Amino acid sequence: MILKNAPVVQFSFNGNVALSERKRLKAFIIxxxxxxxxxxxxxxxxxxxxxxxxxxxxxYLNHNYYTDIITFDLRERSTDAMVGEIFIGVDTVRSNAQFLGEPFLRELHRVIFHGVLHLCGYNDKSEEEQAIMRKKEDECLLKYFR
Structure with a gap:
């Protein structure tokens, strides 16, 4: 009998941020x-x-600007199980939260979920795609924070 490895979600902290309930967050991401x-x-x-x-x-992207998130799909083939790397710019998330009048941790979780949605095939290039992405982010936030 072959056992499949359980999915792994890891966090590394280089920025000024703390995440509580990491185990719950990892389970939600999975x-x-x-x-x-x-x-x-x-x-x-x-x-x-x-x-x-x-x-x-x-x-890696030849972009000369700050952003709140960069998402990399690291799979060799699109049919493989997802292997991904997500970088979150904590300073930009904090600035965006302040600008939007949102609590920092809520905006941080929006960005965390945004990266997952990208890796699941959602895009945000067009206005229509952005609307769908925002709706999905809002659904994630509602489920997570209920």
Whole structure:
């Protein structure tokens, strides 16, 4: 009998952030992949400073600006279970939360879920895609914070 490895979600903290209930958050993230019928092998989040995310943006995407999230699908084949890397710019999330009048932790979780949605096939290039993405983010926040 062959046993399949359980999905793994990891967090690394380079930025000024603390996450409570990490075990619950990891289980919720895994459930989002299941709901979207996307097998998950490994997902790693790195919470970093603006300078770190700018360097990643410049090195890997040839973008010269700050962002709240960068998501990498690291699978060799699209049929493989998901292996992903998500970088979250904590400083930008904090600024966005303040600008939007949202609590920081709520905005941080929105961005965490946003990365999962990208890896599950949702995009946000067009206005229509952005509306769908925002709706899905809101659904995730409602489920998680109920």
């Amino acid at each position: 459930s989002l992949f299941k709901e979207n019928e996307q097998p998950l092998d490994l997902l790693h989040y790195t919470f970093c400073t603006d300078e770190e995310i700018l360097a990643i943006n410049q090195q």
